Amino acid sequence: MRKKIGFIGAGNMGTAIMKGILKNGLASKDQVIASCHTEETKNRIASELGIEMTLDNCEAANADIVFFAVKPNVLPDVAAEVKHVLTEDQLIISIAAGFDLKKLHFILGGDLHIIRSMPNTPAMVGEAMSALCSDEKSTDDDRKTAIDLFNSFGKAEFVPESLMDAVTGVSGSSPAFIYMVIEAMADAAVAEGMPRKQAYIFAAQSVLGSAKMVLDTGRHPGELKDAVTSPSGTTIEGVAALERDGLRAAMIDAVRTAAQKSRDLSK
Numbered sequence: 001m002r003k004k005i006g007f008i009g010a011g012n013m014g015t016a017i018m019k020g021i022l023k024n025g026l027a028s029k030d031q032v033i034a035s036c037h038t039e040e041t042k043n044r045i046a047s048e049l050g051i052e053m054t055l056d057n058c059e060a061a062n063a064d065i066v067f068f069a070v071k072p073n074v075l076p077d078v079a080a081e082v083k084h085v086l087t088e089d090q091l092i093i094s095i096a097a098g099f100d101l102k103k104l105h106f107i108l109g110g111d112l113h114i115i116r117s118m119p120n121t122p123a124m125v126g127e128a129m130s131a132l133c134s135d136e137k138s139t140d141d142d143r144k145t146a147i148d149l150f151n152s153f154g155k156a157e158f159v160p161e162s163l164m165d166a167v168t169g170v171s172g173s174s175p176a177f178i179y180m181v182i183e184a185m186a187d188a189a190v191a192e193g194m195p196r197k198q199a200y201i202f203a204a205q206s207v208l209g210s211a212k213m214v215l216d217t218g219r220h221p222g223e224l225k226d227a228v229t230s231p232s233g234t235t236i237e238g239v240a241a242l243e244r245d246g247l248r249a250a251m252i253d254a255v256r257t258a259a260q261k262s263r264d265l266s267k
């Protein structure tokens, strides 16, 4: 990809995305420029990633692909600042929560090619799940470029924009739910006598391995669960306890409540 990529915002998410792109060779250091608000971030990221950093957002917006990676509360001001630099020849990608394509066109300009995305925080370890949706102006080439960029720090899929609230629940918020599951599993192991530090390794690696089984084998999660539960065994006793205590209902409630909150916030 011989394209210049600009980032407006170089915080947790912006940096995670840049790292994925650089690590996977989608762009070289001299093809990436990022802007931020403070001198401290400018110097830190320049030395950490070896890319050009600036405090001038228009400089970062002058690229083939422009990421908007600032917090939603500053996005309208930043958009007003760089709007005059943006053109139809660029691909604009927003990662800001709560800004749908209509709002993005309103603050940035109607004729632009814009892709709205929602990555999640595992982007920081190269394992994000990102949802993307594109506007009517975006081309197949834009979509291919975006998918390649997002696949560099995890997995990415296009979804209709109407599914972005579901995405908020199932991947945006769900890392918090899974951290709670890991913490609870580790608590139980500690109660059984395992040292705390070791308990987190056992619990987290088991979650990681189980997720990988679902993704790599393509088998139904229920089928994989059945394969672990031998007759009169230990696992089926645990499964029965989870059913009694309502694990499935609790998780369905958590994902749907987060999706509903996302719908409420966008009204």
Ligand SMILES: NC(=O)c1ccc[n+]([C@@H]2O[C@H](COP(=O)([O-])OP(=O)(O)OC[C@H]3O[C@@H](n4cnc5c(N)ncnc54)[C@H](OP(=O)(O)O)[C@@H]3O)[C@@H](O)[C@H]2O)c1
Pocket: 008, 009, 010, 011, 012, 013, 014, 035, 036, 037, 038, 039, 041, 042, 057, 069, 070, 071, 072, 074, 078, 095, 096, 097, 118, 119, 120, 121
């Ligand atoms: N964190 C998540 O879970 C998550 C997940 C998906 C999507 N998102 C979205 O990702 C976006 C960024 O979140 P984040 O967690 O990366 O935020 P963050 O760590 O706070 O980073 C924000 C960045 O924006 C810069 N900034 C602030 N004001 C600016 C301005 N006026 N002009 C240029 N840059 C400015 C900051 O610069 P300084 O460092 O110099 O202050 C910082 O580099 C948000 O819109 C959020 O909705 C976040």
